[in-house]
Amino acid sequence: MVLTSRSTGPGVLRNSINTGHEAAGTFTIALAGNPNVGKSTIFNSLTGLRQHTGNWPGKTVANARGKYRYGDREFILVDIPGTYSLSASSVEEEVARDFICFGEPDATVVVADATCLERNLNLVLQTLEITDRVVVCLNLMDEAERKHIRIDLKKLAEKLGVPVIGTSARSGRGLPELMEAIYSVAVGRIKTKPLRITYDDIIEKALKRVEPYLFNLTGGKVNSRWVSLKMIEGDSSILNTLQEYLGYDLLKDRDVTGELRSARQGLWGINSDGARDMIVSGIVNTAENIFRDTVSLEHRDYNSLDRKIDSILTSRIYGIPVMIGLLGVIFWLTLAGANYPSEVIAAFLFHIEDLLTAFFTWAGAPQWLYGLLVRGMYRTLAWVVSVMLPPMAIFFPLFTLLEDLGYLPRIAFNLDNFFNKACAHGKQALTMCMGFGCNAAGVVGCRIIDSPRERLIAIITNNFVPCNGRFPTLIAIIAIFIGGRVPGVFGSFVSTLVLMGIVVLGVAVTLLVSAILSRTVLRGVPSSFTLELPPYRRPQVWRIIVRSVLDRALFVLGRAAAVAAPAGLIIWLLANIKIGEYSLLSHGALFLEPFARLLGLDGYILMAFIIGFPANEIVMPIIIMSYMSTGSILELDSLEALRQLLVSHGWTWLTAVSVMLFSLMHWPCGTTLWTIRKETGSAGWTLISFLVPTLTGIIICFTFARVVHLLRLI
Amino acid sequence: MEAGYITLNMAPSGSTAKVKGLTSNGNIRRRMLDLGLVMNTDVEVLQKSPSGDPTAYHIRGAVIALRSEEASKILVEINPIV
Numbered sequence: 001m002v003l004t005s006r007s008t009g010p011g012v013l014r015n016s017i018n019t020g021h022e023a024a025g026t027f028t029i030a031l032a033g034n035p036n037v038g039k040s041t042i043f044n045s046l047t048g049l050r051q052h053t054g055n056w057p058g059k060t061v062a063n064a065r066g067k068y069r070y071g072d073r074e075f076i077l078v079d080i081p082g083t084y085s086l087s088a089s090s091v092e093e094e095v096a097r098d099f100i101c102f103g104e105p106d107a108t109v110v111v112a113d114a115t116c117l118e119r120n121l122n123l124v125l126q127t128l129e130i131t132d133r134v135v136v137c138l139n140l141m142d143e144a145e146r147k148h149i150r151i152d153l154k155k156l157a158e159k160l161g162v163p164v165i166g167t168s169a170r171s172g173r174g175l176p177e178l179m180e181a182i183y184s185v186a187v188g189r190i191k192t193k194p195l196r197i198t199y200d201d202i203i204e205k206a207l208k209r210v211e212p213y214l215f216n217l218t219g220g221k222v223n224s225r226w227v228s229l230k231m232i233e234g235d236s237s238i239l240n241t242l243q244e245y246l247g248y249d250l251l252k253d254r255d256v257t258g259e260l261r262s263a264r265q266g267l268w269g270i271n272s273d274g275a276r277d278m279i280v281s282g283i284v285n286t287a288e289n290i291f292r293d294t295v296s297l298e299h300r301d302y303n304s305l306d307r308k309i310d311s312i313l314t315s316r317i318y319g320i321p322v323m324i325g326l327l328g329v330i331f332w333l334t335l336a337g338a339n340y341p342s343e344v345i346a347a348f349l350f351h352i353e354d355l356l357t358a359f360f361t362w363a364g365a366p367q368w369l370y371g372l373l374v375r376g377m378y379r380t381l382a383w384v385v386s387v388m389l390p391p392m393a394i395f396f397p398l399f400t401l402l403e404d405l406g407y408l409p410r411i412a413f414n415l416d417n418f419f420n421k422a423c424a425h426g427k428q429a430l431t432m433c434m435g436f437g438c439n440a441a442g443v444v445g446c447r448i449i450d451s452p453r454e455r456l457i458a459i460i461t462n463n464f465v466p467c468n469g470r471f472p473t474l475i476a477i478i479a480i481f482i483g484g485r486v487p488g489v490f491g492s493f494v495s496t497l498v499l500m501g502i503v504v505l506g507v508a509v510t511l512l513v514s515a516i517l518s519r520t521v522l523r524g525v526p527s528s529f530t531l532e533l534p535p536y537r538r539p540q541v542w543r544i545i546v547r548s549v550l551d552r553a554l555f556v557l558g559r560a561a562a563v564a565a566p567a568g569l570i571i572w573l574l575a576n577i578k579i580g581e582y583s584l585l586s587h588g589a590l591f592l593e594p595f596a597r598l599l600g601l602d603g604y605i606l607m608a609f610i611i612g613f614p615a616n617e618i619v620m621p622i623i624i625m626s627y628m629s630t631g632s633i634l635e636l637d638s639l640e641a642l643r644q645l646l647v648s649h650g651w652t653w654l655t656a657v658s659v660m661l662f663s664l665m666h667w668p669c670g671t672t673l674w675t676i677r678k679e680t681g682s683a684g685w686t687l688i689s690f691l692v693p694t695l696t697g698i699i700i701c702f703t704f705a706r707v708v709h710l711l712r713l714i
Numbered sequence: 715m716e717a718g719y720i721t722l723n724m725a726p727s728g729s730t731a732k733v734k735g736l737t738s739n740g741n742i743r744r745r746m747l748d749l750g751l752v753m754n755t756d757v758e759v760l761q762k763s764p765s766g767d768p769t770a771y772h773i774r775g776a777v778i779a780l781r782s783e784e785a786s787k788i789l790v791e792i793n794p795i796v
Contacts, residue, residue, distance in 0.1 A: 118775045122748065273740070311761060314764065316762065413763050532778055
């Protein structure tokens with residue numbers, strides 16, 4: 001298999017520049033900004049959409065779009081990828097640049113972080129070079145005030161030559177003014193006079209030679225000064241896009257190449273790196289000057305609290321223990337907190353089942369229909385909801401809280417060296433964290449990794465962190481075989497330790513498999529990357545709860561339910577249609593039995609994992625349903641009843657551990673594989689993503705079972 | 715390497731250094747420039763990650779982590795302690 005950009009697919013990001021100009025009188029607005037400045041919050045507030053926002057770079061990779069009305073006009077807001085620059089040194093930057101330049105937006109809003117203006121001005125200034133119609137939105141003004149950073153917005157607007165609006169998007173402050181400014185710029189009521197950076201003499205002289213030719217050639221369709229700059233610094237990516245946009249190759253024009261050549265000679269032998277140095281220095285120094293003239297810091301050490309927190313959370317001694325401790329606390333709260341609500345919901349849902357039963361009896365429905373709908377579909381659904389909802393409603397808000405605080409980039413910082421040693425990308429730690437929520441989301445998140453090789457490694461290994469669909473299986477087994485056996489508070493403590501052990505094992509296997517991949521099929525050295533550790537933000541607890549429960553928990557649950565209901569139906573059929581003496585399910589299980597035994601499992605369990613392909617959360621229900629002679633899930637009235645059911649079917653502690661290991665390491669679920677197929681654009685890599693975790697799981701389970709038997713531990 | 719300059723990965727935690735040049739080229743050089751690492755930019759060395767690499771730097775108001783691989787391509791001069 002050859003690594004081509006097509007087979008590894010960042011191409012999916014480069015969807016042709018679709019402007020989205022739908023109807024006359026509709027304005028298209030590009031929303032640009034550095035990562036992690038609240039861009040998505042602004043997008044959501046203006047359009048009323050709920051796009052998940054995350055406190056790490058690169059959350060928006062494809063161009064999301066939404067609509068809003070202001071005044072008599074309709075606006076289409078296009079959320080372009082968050083970038084620090086438009087120099088196209090990554091796919092995201094290229095997508096962002098291409099949209100601003102060729103997407104013909106009626107205005108471009110650049111969202112900047114008021115607490116970190118100097119760095120953010122880089123993007124603002126680069127945007128001003130491409131287009132005149134810009135509105136600068138200075139977000140996080142509340143955070144800036146808290147840090148006693150004073151910004152002279154009026155002076156900043158004068159210097160930049162475009163409107164500057166201060167906002168605190170999380171509380172909605174400044175958004176009406178922002179919409180008004182966008183409107184005014186889009187309809188042309190405000191004529192902007194964007195700052196033109198004066199570069200080094202040599203660059204300016206070269207510009208004077210090249211620009212007039214480009215202006216004639218492009219007919220003013222693009223900003224000829226900016227294109228000239230790009231050509232002088234030898235940016236080849238812009239030429240390809242230009243060719244696509246204009247329909248002809250600029251480099252074929254002899255006048256342009258001639259002028260370019262003599263301009264280059266005018267640069268006195270300075271190569272393109274040298275020219276770029278001068279151009280970027282021009283921008284950076286301008287940003288520094290503007291920053292100095294418009295911002296005053298009342299406290300020079302305004303960041304000292306962040307530094308103090310960092311010195312603990314990422315310290316040599318405490319960094320990793322604190323990280324593991326936080327993970328432990330989250331798991332403990334999830335495990336200990338989910339028990340009671342789970343029981344309440346189960347009681348409620350099974351009460352409804354009684355009502356349904358009464359209804360079916362009253363209506364005189366045939367027995368098979370009752371079995372199919374109530375004992376098959378409804379029970380599986382009830383099980384999934386009562387077991388999954390409480391842990392998710394606890395886990396997701398806690399996880400989102402860490403995200404909003406800005407902790408995830410610190411995890412990446414702490415773990416980077418391990419990924420570096422595995423020749424993988426540092427941001428893989430971030431995509432791994434996303435995998436905890438959902439592996440399909442984790443796979444999509446791998447877009448933040450530019451190098452195709454490292455991106456594939458991250459995609460293939462993402463399945464080694466247990467997603468939310470597999471947590472219930474792990475939690476249920478831990479609760480049945482460990483928590484229930486150890487009394488009191490100590491029980492949940494031991495359970496937490498076991499769950500953490502599983503997760504740490506998953507991370508270790510991720511690193512190991514990454515290392516093996518990058519020394520075999522995906523050979524290569526780690527590529528360069530820079531990781532920003534953004535300022536810590538005060539989280540908005542109420543918003544987090546609402547958002548994570550509504551957007552995440554219910555979404556995941558909805559998906560699970562959508563799969564669980566039909567799956568319950570199929571399982572019921574499999575368990576109730578008999579060929580000869582046995583049901584179809586039993587036939588399958590008997591066939592799988594010898595192989596499953598080698599892995600420390602049994603035929604029914606392996607069968608459950610196979611049937612659970614569409615969604616991992618139904619694995620436990622299928623196992624239980626298979627064991628029940630009635631052919632449908634029993635009432636989950638007590639964990640002890642469940643334990644006895646399992647033990648009577650030959651479960652030992654080895655079975656329990658093997659199920660957990662296999663749950664951690666087996667094929668990705670259907671949704672994840674489908675996502676991998678889409679993201680990589682390759683059936684081959686999808687197959688590998690299927691095989692790698694599956695083989696790993698088989699090898700580890702087999703070895704574990706062998707060792708246990710050899711040492712006569714059982 | 716010019717006299718008196720060291721590479722950024724050699725600068726001790728807590729020190730502040732001035733950028734005196736980049737030895738990388740192409741894409742990596744462009745990324746470093748985009749971070750604002752142009753001539754004479756002050757960089758404060760914050761702390762190393764638990765396993766010794768990468769290191770966090772304070773650059774133009776932002777905290778950026780660089781692996782020693784990248785930092786070793788940045789020439790700096792340690793500022794005298796004020």
